[in-house]
Amino acid sequence: MANTWGYGAMTNHFGDVVGHSKAIFMIGANSAVSNPIGFKHFLQAKDRNNAKLIVVDPVFTKSAAKADHYLRIRTGTDVAFIYGLLHIIFKNGWEDKSFIENRVYGMDEVREEAKKWTPEETANVTGVSAAQIIQIATLLAKTKPMTVVWALGITQHSTGTSNTRILPILQLVLGNMGKKGGGCNIIRGHDNVQGSTDMCCLADSLPGYYGLGEASWKYYAKAWGLDYKWLQDRFYSPKWMNEKGFSLAKWWQGVLQEEKTYSSSPIKALWVQGNGITSMAQTAKVQEALDKLDLLVIAEPFVNEAAVITSKQDDVYILPVGTQFETEGSVTATNRTSQWRTKVVDPLYESKTDHDVMFEFAKKFGFYDEFTKAMKMKVVNGELKEVKKEFTWPDDAADELARIVKTIGLGGWTAKRLREHQENWNLFDPISLEGHGKMKGQYYGLPWPSWTTKHPGSPILYDVDTPVSKGGMGFRNRFGLEHNGVSQLPDESVSVKGSKIKGGYPEITKDNIEEVLGIKLTEDEKRKIGTNWKTDISGIIQEKCDEAGVCVYGNAKARAKVWTFPDQTPLHREPIHSPRMDLVRKYPTYEDQKNNFRVDVRFKSEQMAQDWSKEFPTMLVTMRVVNLSGAGMLERTSKYLSHITPEMFANINPELAQSHNIQDGDMMWLHSPQGTKIKVKAQYSTRVTPDRIALPYNFAGHMQGVDMSANYPEGTKPYAIGESSNTITNYGFDIITQIPEFNAGLCKIVKAEG
Structure with missing residues (x-):
């Protein structure tokens, strides 16, 4: 999940x-x-x-x-x-x-x-x-x-x-x-958000955005050196291997469901590692779910508020995990570049690194050898072989990813190359990313796709005026060769510079490579080659495409409509809780949704339940503050950063505040359509108009007026705690990704007495 x-x-x-x-x-x-x-x-x-x-x-x-x-x-x-x-x-x-x-x-x-x-x-x-x-x-x-x-x-x-x-x-x-x-x-808000997405912090894909279909799983089984049946047996039953998991947005619904609606069982245990639970919407539901769990494990360098807002007294474990300064490896920046980071100090006291925690977990449950096997393997003469008895962390992990993740082109991201970029960062131009001296012919951080160890990276996607060997490409051919009788490939006016093929062409597969590239494979190559470029462990498809100046994923047209989505062309639909009922009738939201990420989601039934703006007339906007990030777990433990924003607040226009007899600095209750509330300090500001308020989402430690600070283990309470804005984030989720509707909702303001 x-x-x-x-x-x-x-x-x-x-x-x-x-x-x-x-x-x-x-x-x-x-x-x-x-x-x-x-x-x-x-x-x-x-x-x-x-x-x-x-x-x-x-x-x-x-x-x-x-x-x-x-x-x-x-x-x-x-x-x-x-x-x-x-x-x-x-x-x-x-x-x-x-x-x-x-x-x-x-x-x-x-x-x-x-x-x-x-x-x-x-x-x-x-x-x-x-x-x-x-x-x-x-x-x-x-x-x-x-x-x-x-x-x-x-x-x-x-x-x-x-x-x-x-x-x-x-x-x-x-x-x-x-x-x-x-x-x-x-813009990503943290230094490895792009990397975590690329590496499968998603409930509906494998690393590198490979789908959950059988072909993808079999590719990964082969790439990891594992028997597919063994991998399949890790699941409760084979069908769950190909089903989306619970999303982070609505994992709580997987706990609170009374029966096995779309899953083999309600969620009974939660492992939190590297994520601020209180940065999620519906905090009151999160709290309810945490209380109901059989087991809660927090693996963090700072106390995650999941361990604080719960009333659960038993079977809550906090594992001290090292910070990024106590480990080594790569992160992926917002611009698709990779940066290698060297360890500064060994993990302090009893803490362990993230990967060591995972290794111990794998040993305990009996799959450590399978978990680490791929790091001992390499492709030799087009075939995958186990070449060493022990792995070297993190180099072999980086090389494993470079070998396997072909969909976004990580083939060039070997540990050796990434270390060289770290050691020679001064030889790269910060404007163009181009390298000089010994780094000439490479772009800093090898922005993906970096197809092979000879590829320089791709600083600008979809640039047909640059050869593939220097980072050029067309749009990806992902959706077939035609739709409604219209070709999805461009004509010769859109040819990638230096390509053997003029105009558009399909993604390259075992079945079409000879015809599309105009070549003949040897019998040995035919034996080794994978089904398509995404699953070709041998690297033959990539090699042949490189020789022809061809991008493995094809050269197609961009599509402005998506025929598999509820709205093939984007449409305006009013927020679930809209301040304009007249526009709700004109631009309604979607019909309610069944079984997306194993849960049902309300859309129109919630939107049309009543005219929400009559009882909740003020628009609710969330925002960041520069000294805090995410749930603020780390920054609020700094007395210097906490001094800048020592308590939770809401920006409110003086005109709106005075209509409620609220003075600057007064406490006020904010109520949501879901029946939840938070108590925050009013901060006068003309940054917001009188029809809306804005509040940061970086606080936790209070829940609907209740101070939960007694739940912090001794010595871990941050310098600043407060209500989480997400306690009153309105119900609403994207129909495809299930991201919460953090940034469009309504609330009611009431002056706090006393």
């Missing part, structure tokens, strides 16, 4: 923004707070390129303070807003017609939907004025290249998947994909 929600990987990188971007369109992100180093690059782009910074956010953030244009949007209306921009762009013929014609499929449906979103209707729905919509559409269309930046403010909605689709569609319309200074630069 795990989930790290993908907001998408950066197509470009921060240095590229500094070097080339003429406009930066930031929506649903406040990188001045969540990623200050990234924001430094945006400010450099303003200085260096006179780049215009456009910030779209419900709150006047620190990023907005540096913007050339700030647009205050109503939360949960991002799709409508982008359609409003597209309406102007299409109406004036400002779209990149050639790019759309040659490299995109399904744009006609987008164009039709955009016709509905006049400036007046967009303004009515989003709260952004018609004049600003026209102004920004004009600026984006006439300023090239332009890059789009987003983060959690886009993904954390019941329509998060549509949000993350409509923004790349905007870039496709303007022809900014695959271009220097363009693309979509999605």
Whole structure:
């Protein structure tokens, strides 16, 4: 049971923004707070390129303070807003017609939907004025290249998947994909969020985004040197091998369900390692589930609040795990680059590293040999062999990943290469990432895909003007060769530079490699070669494609519509708890969902249960503070960082506060539609308008007015504790990923007496 929600990987990188971007369109992100180093690059782009910074956010953030244009949007209306921009762009013929014609499929449906979103209707729905919509559409269309930046403010909605689709569609319309200074630069808030996603902190895939189908499992069994049947027998029954697990968002429902609805059993034990449980929504339900568990294990360097908010007295174990300074290995940055980190000190006192905890666990349950076997293996003459009796950590772990994870191209990420980059970081240009001297011909951190140990990495995705050997590629062929009789491959006008094949071509498989590449395999190669490029342990497909200047995943059109999704083309749907019942009737949410990640999810039944805005009239917006991150477990143990924000608070407009007779610094109760409440300090601020409040999600230790600090083991209580905003985060989850609707909800304000 795990989930790290993908907001998408950066197509470009921060240095590229500094070097080339003429406009930066930031929506649903406040990188001045969540990623200050990234924001430094945006400010450099303003200085260096006179780049215009456009910030779209419900709150006047620190990023907005540096913007050339700030647009205050109503939360949960991002799709409508982008359609409003597209309406102007299409109406004036400002779209990149050639790019759309040659490299995109399904744009006609987008164009039709955009016709509905006049400036007046967009303004009515989003709260952004018609004049600003026209102004920004004009600026984006006439300023090239332009890059789009987003983060959690886009993904954390019941329509998060549509949000993350409509923004790349905007870039496709303007022809900014695959271009220097363009693309979509999605900001991760922590240094290895991209890596944790790539490595399967997800409940619906294997490492590297391999699916849960039999072919993927058999590939991994082979790559790990294991018998497939042995692997299958680790499951309660074979069918669960191919089913999604419980998501991190709704794992609690797997505990509280009264019967085996979609699983073999309710969840009875929870192991928490490397995740702030209180950074999840529905904290009251989390607490209820924690109380009901048979076993709770916390493996963290700091006390995770999961051990604090529960009333459970027995069978709660806290294992001291070392920090990142006490171990060694690689992390994957927001721009798809890998960075090697060397251990600073040995684990202190009784603590162990994450991997040692996992090794001990595997030994206890009798599968240590199988767990570590792949680290002793290598591909020799196209075949996988066990070549050593003992493994070297972490080098052999890194080499194992490089050997196995082909889908995103980690073949070049060997420990040897990553160490060389760490040792010679000064030989790389921070703007282009290009290496010099002994590192010439490589990009810093080998941004994936780095197909082989000779490949330099790919700083800009989907760049057909660069040879494959230097990081170029077209769009990936993932969805077949045609749809509704329309080819999904581009014509010869879209040829990857230096490629033997002109125009589009399919992903390369054992069955088509000879025909597509125009070659003949030897009988030995035919015996060794894998079914397709993703499962070819021999490396023959990659080798033959490299010789032909061909990208293994094909060269296809981007698709603007997804025929397997509830909304084939992104649509505006009102938040589950909307302040506008008139718009709920016009733009309703989805029908209720059955069995997604083993649970049912309410959509329309929740939205239509009542006019929520009558009882809960104030919009609820969450935010970060620069001195805390996630649940704040680590930072709140620092008296210096805690001094900056010593207690939980909410930004409230003085006009709204005074309507409730609340003075600056008064305590107030915030009530949610789910019947939960939190007690926080009112902090006057005009950053928010009188129709909404904004509060950080970085606190824990109080639950609905109850101080839980007695549950901290002696000497571990942080300097700052408080209510978690997620106790009142409204019910709502994305229909595809199940990410909670953190950033669109309602609340009721009541002054706290006494």
